[in-house]
Amino acid sequence: MEDLGCDYFRELSSRSFFQPSSRGEVPLFVMHDLINDLAQFVARRICFRMEEKLENNEGDTIITKARHSSYVCGYRDGIQKFEIFQKAKNLRSFLPFGLRDRGTNQSTSYLTSDVPLQLLPRLRRLRVLSLSRYRICELSSSIGDLKHVRFLDLSCALISTLPESVSTLYNLQTLILRNCKKLSKLPANMSNLINLRHLDVTGADSLQEMPPKIGKLTSLLTLSNFIVRQDNGSTINELGSLIQLRGTLCISGLENVENAMDARRANLKDKQHLDVLLIKWSNISDNSRNTSVDSEVLDMLRPHEKLKELAINGYHGLAFPTWVGNSLFSNMVNLKFQNCEKCISLPPLGRLPSLTKLYIQRTQALQNVGLEFYGSGSSNPFPALEFLTFEDMAEWKDWSPFEVEEGSQAFSRLSELSIKRCPKLLGKLPNNLPCLKKLDIEDCPLLVVTWVPSPTRLIEVRNTLQFESLISLSLKDVSILNSFNNPEVGCDEKCKIWPFELADFPES
Incomplete structure (x- = not known):
């Protein structure tokens, strides 16, 4: 059903019925003004907007026959606002809209406690109910009387539990509880919701x-x-x-x-x-x-090879299983390791042909990023990698360089390299990064390299090294700077390193 709906949406979008919007980080679509006017005209008998000004007789007729309603939330909405819904006995959709706080992206509207108690029992034919625009603290058990509801959105609610009566909504297909920060428990008999297709508890961190x-x-x-x-x-x-x-x-x-x-x-x-x-x-x-x-x-949690993104957090094994880094995962584009505190080696990630982003943080026991990182037998490891980040690696001391042979190249597309808070790192970094555009190295006081750009101890500048694409350089906590005449060093004559940031350089 969802696949068919996506096909319909793509078809309508291709005909300019919907248009992409640039507002916000999440992709959105809006309806063209003319299409919106036409849609409102066609649906005027069954769709009701509370803000519309209607004559008395016309208003009673529309409200009585209305199937779908929407309105703009106020800061604090009480039962008086919803008296008009006493006549809306055939209502199928109840959708409030409102603005969110720009800083937190959270709803800033409140609903008095008597509204769910008095209003919801009257709307027994509802299929779609959204209270996501309200910071409600309690949900009445009467919500279990809405036996026809298919879609229930309680995002950003301040509730700590859901009424057990939710488990009797046998037609429910979608339950959205995004950013319900205080929610600690779901109904015990939730397994009764055999028609449920979507359960979203993203951001419900107390669960x-x-x-x-x-x-x-x-x-x-x-x-x-x-x-x-x-x-x-x-x-x-x-x-x-x-x-x-x-x-x-x-x-x-x-x-x-x-x-x-x-x-x-x-x-x-x-x-x-x-x-x-x-x-x-x-x-x-x-x-x-x-x-x-x-x-x-972790070995038993091997996913299907079509997986595109993988994140492993808090793993306490000494090494990763063989499936991590297996070249069969040809669709893998994003990989993240965090808080793998006891791991002493990295898997052969260089074998992943489509990997574009790699983020490794707080792998505290790791001392050496060795040749196994590139993958044995690989002539061009990390062929698609564009973004590489190492952070908070307390024991990391050495990064073994890839043994370059004729016709081979590691990190051939790397454009951004970030190394932060690796206080024991001493070894060499890759010295042939033709696509590097941004280098950000911070709090690595022992690091010694022999090329520009250098993170913390620049020994010499070699104009022959290839960083033709470098446009951004950040160097912080550098212990010795022996040779650095201008921010164009090591780059093509046409290239300017900008912005260029130097911080915490003691006098040499």
Whole structure:
């Protein structure tokens, strides 16, 4: 059904029915003014906007027959605002609109507690209900009386729990709980919602676990975060039956997995429609955690080779399993390792043919980025990599250079290189980066390199080295600067390094 809807949308967009909007970071589409006017005219008998000024007789007729309603939220809306809906007994859609705070992108509207208590029981035929524009603190159990509702959006609500009556909304297909920061628990009988297709709990950071038997929701297409249970919630093997999952999936709470075979039963390898996978253990330091269990769990969580993005956070294994860096993952474009504190080596990521972004942060035990990083037998490692970042690597001492042979080239498309807070790094950095445009090196006081641009201890300038594309250079916490005459050094004569930032240079 969703695929068919996407096809319809693309067809309408190709005919300029919808147009892309540049507002905000999230891609949006708007309707052309003329098309909007036409749509309002055609739908005037069944669509009602509270702001419209209607004559008494006409207003009563439209409200009685209205199927869909929308309005602009006020700062604080009380029951008086909604008295007009007493006559809207056939209403199918209830959609408030409003502005969000520019700084936080959060709703700034409030709804008095009597509105859900008095209004919702009157709208028993609702299919679509959104209260996402309101910072509501409590949701009445009467919401369970809306037996026909298919779409429920409570984003940004301040509720800590959902009423158990939500579990009786058997026709519910979409439940959106984005940025419900205080939400700590989902209804215990949520597995009854067998028609649920989309469950979005992105940003619900207080949520502690998934409810029991969530694996019964076999129609699920979207599950933004699966939190492995601590006590009575769902175990990771519940994911095994959710074979239709697509888009982005985050699996968190993996420190609660005690048996790696449970992770295998999650059956990620057969979830062919997943594009993005986030795998997370708790970041709380725990020396009692078994590194071998973490290694076995991650090994069993091998995804399908069509995966495009992978993030691993809080992993305590000593090394990564062989599937990480396997060239069969030919669609992988974005890879992120964070808080892998006990890992002592990196996988052969140079084999990934489509990898464009690589981010490695707080891999505290890693001392050497060796030749295994490039992948044995690879003549052109990292052929597509454009952005490479290392941050907060407390023990990193050496970066082994790729052994260049005739016709071979590592990092041939790298345009941005960032190395920050790596206090023990001593080794050489790659010295032939023809596409480098931005270099940002900070707090690496022991680093010694022999080419420009240099991070923290510039020994000499060699005009023969190739940085023809460099346009941005940031050097901070540099211990010795022996030779640096002007910001054009090491670049093509036509190239100007701009902006050029030097900071924390002691006198040499």
